[in-house]
Amino acid sequence: MINEPERKIVRAACPHDCPDTCAMLVTVEGGRAVRVAGDPTHPFTRGTLCTKVANYEQRTHSPDRLQSPLRRVGAKGAGEEARFERISWDDALDEIATRFRALAASPEGAETIMPYSYCGTMGFVQSESMDRRFFHRLGASLLDRTICASAGAAGYDATNGARIGTDPERFADARLIILWGTNTITSNVHLWPFILEAKHKGARVVAIDPRRTRTADQCDEHVALLPGTDAALALSLMHVIFAEGLQDQDYLDRYAVGADELKQSARDYAPARVAEICGIEAETIVRLAREYATTRPAVIRLNYGMQRHAGGGMAVRTVVCLPAVTGAWRDAAGGALLSSSSAFPVNHDALKRPDLLPSPAPRTLNMSQLGDALTKVSDPPVRALYVYNSNPAAVAPDQAKVLEGLRRDDLFTVVHEQFMTDTCDFADIILPATTQLEHFDLHKAYGHLYLTVNERAIAPLHESKPNTEVFRLLAARLGFEEECFKDSDEEIARQAIDVQHPALEGITLELLRERGWMRLNVPETYAPFAEGNFPMPSGKCELRNARLELQGLPAVPEFIPPRESHRSAPELARRFPLALISPAAHAFLNSSFANLPKQLRQERRPFVEINPEDATARRISDGDRVRVSNERGSCELTAVVTTRARPGVAVSPSVWWNKLSPGNTNINQLTSQTVTDMGGGATFYDALVEIELLD
Numbered sequence: 293m294i295n296e297p298e299r300k301i302v303r304a305a306c307p308h309d310c311p312d313t314c315a316m317l318v319t320v321e322g323g324r325a326v327r328v329a330g331d332p333t334h335p336f337t338r339g340t341l342c343t344k345v346a347n348y349e350q351r352t353h354s355p356d357r358l359q360s361p362l363r364r365v366g367a368k369g370a371g372e373e374a375r376f377e378r379i380s381w382d383d384a385l386d387e388i389a390t391r392f393r394a395l396a397a398s399p400e401g402a403e404t405i406m407p408y409s410y411c412g413t414m415g416f417v418q419s420e421s422m423d424r425r426f427f428h429r430l431g432a433s434l435l436d437r438t439i440c441a442s443a444g445a446a447g448y449d450a451t452n453g454a455r456i457g458t459d460p461e462r463f464a465d466a467r468l469i470i471l472w473g474t475n476t477i478t479s480n481v482h483l484w485p486f487i488l489e490a491k492h493k494g495a496r497v498v499a500i501d502p503r504r505t506r507t508a509d510q511c512d513e514h515v516a517l518l519p520g521t522d523a524a525l526a527l528s529l530m531h532v533i534f535a536e537g538l539q540d541q542d543y544l545d546r547y548a549v550g551a552d553e554l555k556q557s558a559r560d561y562a563p564a565r566v567a568e569i570c571g572i573e574a575e576t577i578v579r580l581a582r583e584y585a586t587t588r589p590a591v592i593r594l595n596y597g598m599q600r601h602a603g604g605g606m607a608v609r610t611v612v613c614l615p616a617v618t619g620a621w622r623d624a625a626g627g628a629l630l631s632s633s634s635a636f637p638v639n640h641d642a643l644k645r646p647d648l649l650p651s652p653a654p655r656t657l658n659m660s661q662l663g664d665a666l667t668k669v670s671d672p673p674v675r676a677l678y679v680y681n682s683n684p685a686a687v688a689p690d691q692a693k694v695l696e697g698l699r700r701d702d703l704f705t706v707v708h709e710q711f712m713t714d715t716c717d718f719a720d721i722i723l724p725a726t727t728q729l730e731h732f733d734l735h736k737a738y739g740h741l742y743l744t745v746n747e748r749a750i751a752p753l754h755e756s757k758p759n760t761e762v763f764r765l766l767a768a769r770l771g772f773e774e775e776c777f778k779d780s781d782e783e784i785a786r787q788a789i790d791v792q793h794p795a796l797e798g799i800t801l802e803l804l805r806e807r808g809w810m811r812l813n814v815p816e817t818y819a820p821f822a823e824g825n826f827p828m829p830s831g832k833c834e835l836r837n838a839r840l841e842l843q844g845l846p847a848v849p850e851f852i853p854p855r856e857s858h859r860s861a862p863e864l865a866r867r868f869p870l871a872l873i874s875p876a877a878h879a880f881l882n883s884s885f886a887n888l889p890k891q892l893r894q895e896r897r898p899f900v901e902i903n904p905e906d907a908t909a910r911r912i913s914d915g916d917r918v919r920v921s922n923e924r925g926s927c928e929l930t931a932v933v934t935t936r937a938r939p940g941v942a943v944s945p946s947v948w949w950n951k952l953s954p955g956n957t958n959i960n961q962l963t964s965q966t967v968t969d970m971g972g973g974a975t976f977y978d979a980l981v982e983i984e985l986l987d
């Protein structure tokens with residue numbers, strides 16, 4: 293790297309919750325980051341960053357960064373007056389330590405303390421190390437981190453054993469690519485060049501998505517099914533495949549269990565019936581089934597869109613049965629990819645130190661039910677909340693309940709943040725956090741196969757501190773004497789990859805720091821399930837998984853309908869007839885970037901897309917102010933009347949900050965705390981609403 297006294301280029305990793313985990317080059321001049329760029333030599337980043345991160349130095353140096361610890365002086369969640377006063381780090385940490393010590397010593401115990409974090413940063417070090425050690429040792433309630441991907445993870449694992457799938461770099465050689473519940477150009481944009489290359493070589497690309505996304509625009513075909521009906525569609529594809537004898541019987545015989553039962557279950561899903569469930573044409577199902585079964589290599593890129601519904605786990609489990617049925621796994625460019633995360637061997641015990649937990653282990657709270665955790669009578673009640681790497685006041689479902697909980701005067705809330713988010717407005721103590729350019733980390737990825745180092749490019753700005761440092765300081769104040777509370781960030785990174793595993797052979801932290809990133813030690817023509825080898829007790833793809841029965845789920849795939857739909861809740865649907873989905877906005881990353889000038893200009897204003905048919909019936913015209921409501925709450929949006937939303941479906945790209953939205957609330961007023969069939973996941977896209985004209 294260039295290293296002059298005044299100018300240097302530092303290797304970094306994009307920290308955000310995105311499958312691409314880009315390798316970045318940060319130009320630093322006079323202690324200031326002046327430019328970030330994608331590493332041109334990285335095979336997946338290929339020299340570009342997305343529109344969110346391309347001006348990351350401006351996020352880091354934003355005048356809106358939190359600068360010092362703050363203590364609340366006004367009411368919780370109150371308006372714009374100066375409600376916080378500056379305090380020193382010592383005062384802030386002393387106050388937190390005093391509160392935590394008192395709660396831990398009280399008869400109710402440390403379970404009254406609830407940590408709340410997600411993936412504001414995804415590095416091993418700043419996301420899941422010292423924080424876990426600290427809360428484990430403290431005996432705080434455990435947190436089930438379900439807000440994004442746990443249903444899909446459980447569903448994928450129920451079929452294939454672990455989140456291992458097709459190498460995204462092989463997509464270029466596929467002949468059929470199905471983008472199923474993923475808006476690639478928005479949320480996985482570095483995969484797109486590989487898809488384009490395949491397209492140039494003659495591949496057909498099909499999008500399966502209730503919304504005509506910018507990705508669907510670029511595909512050869514768009515199947516606009518009703519939300520939450522993917523398992524029915526997948527079973528119907530299998531219905532046709534089995535009925536016409538198009539399955540790869542040899543693959544099934546050798547490498548799968550339960551093929552006959554699956555075939556039996558699929559009999560119930562004739563295209564004519566499923567066409568009605570999904571709101572599509574039967575002919576489309578038959579044609580797609582034949583094409584999928586007879587084209588090689590055929591790959592399915594799923595993402596998390598389809599699993600934010602009551603039956604989300606089963607949806608993913610069912611879709612990923614397809615490549616076993618047709619033997620698509622035989623090709624390196626065939627199969628399926630939801631996440632590559634299990635390909636990375638990680639020493640979780642060393643990172644998080646579960647051995648520090650008291651016995652019996654504390655209770656576990658589900659982060660997708662934060663509203664209930666803070667408002668319902670529980671034993672013991674939650675009396676302190678420590679939020680970091682997350683913005684629950686904006687992103688958590690059933691927002692009215694979440695805000696009611698956060699407003700509690702008897703709740704002691706700490707928020708460690710980079711910006712004055714909606715959640716900060718409810719804090720008792722706010723702590724300023726470093727951004728990725730100001731701390732060290734090591735990243736795995738969930739959309740490719742590279743480990744990436746993030747070197748610290750500049751010193752922490754203002755008084756900000758990394759997550760690890762704050763937990764080290766709190767551990768010291770609470771008298772935690774275990775050596776692990778003294779580990780440096782670099783030591784933590786080394787511990788994370790301290791695993792004897794072929795995929796890590798030849799990979800060390802030193803080499804990583806020298807090169808910036810390294811591909812896992814897997815073959816270039818990585819085809820993990822070409823010859824079975826499913827990481828399952830049976831060693832096979834489990835089309836029948838008896839362990840699901842213990843959870844009260846069918847062992848063999850069946851369609852589990854959304855909780856809120858015309859078919860499953862006709863009474864509710866009469867009052868709230870539109871299915872609302874609120875997928876990832878192009879210029880935001882969840883609620884990150886949703887306060888920055890460039891990204892706000894790009895997204896313009898919070899809006900909801902509705903189909904002209906549904907708009908006319910409500911006398912709504914394009915550009916009108918509307919209220920979207922259901923039994924849980926309501927929010928104000930601008931109507932965009934467009935065929936991008938299919939009839940019966942409303943689409944509101946997310947996640948806007950409440951305080952930057954009209955009426956000071958966002959789309960999560962409408963979403964529910966109901967969790968998915970598997971994995972206890974959030975059901976953001978399973979919500980019926982009505983839309984009415986305002987004024």
Ligand SMILES: Nc1nc2c(c(=O)[nH]1)N[C@H]1C(S)=C(S)[C@@H](COP(=O)(O)OP(=O)(O)OC[C@H]3O[C@@H](n4cnc5c(=O)[nH]c(N)nc54)[C@H](O)[C@@H]3O)O[C@H]1N2
Pocket residue numbers: 309310311344440472473474475476478479480500501502503505518519520521522595596597598599601873874875876877878879880881882946947977
């Ligand atoms: N620009 C941008 N990028 C992001 C994010 C962001 O907010 N903005 N978020 C990041 C995060 S945290 C994640 S988890 C990923 C999310 O990335 P994805 O999983 O790709 O994103 P979603 O936006 O949740 O949903 C993807 C698509 O699924 C569609 N969809 C919704 N319901 C259904 C359904 O029932 N069936 C089917 N087939 N499709 C459905 C939506 O319309 C959407 O186009 O992206 C990451 N990248």
Ligand SMILES: Nc1nc2c(c(=O)[nH]1)N[C@H]1C(S)=C(S)[C@@H](COP(=O)(O)OP(=O)(O)OC[C@H]3O[C@@H](n4cnc5c(=O)[nH]c(N)nc54)[C@H](O)[C@@H]3O)O[C@H]1N2
Pocket residue numbers: 309409410411412413418439440679680681682683684687688708709710711713725726727728759874875876881882883884946947959960963976
């Ligand atoms: N309606 C609706 N709601 C959704 C979704 C949706 O599609 N629709 N998507 C859901 C999904 S997929 C997800 S993953 C969740 C995501 O929800 P969150 O994990 O809460 O993600 P963000 O909104 O990006 O908030 C992350 C926060 O962490 C902060 N941060 C970043 N780095 C650091 C750090 O190093 N230290 C500390 N202390 N803080 C840091 C950022 O400033 C940011 O405010 O939202 C969910 N909510």
Ligand code: SF4
Pocket residue numbers: 306307308310311312313314341342343344345346481482881
């Ligand atoms: S958000 Fe995703 S695409 Fe954008 S720079 Fe980060 S890793 Fe790359």
Ligand SMILES: [Mo]
Pocket residue numbers: 309439440441
């Ligand atoms: Mo997510």
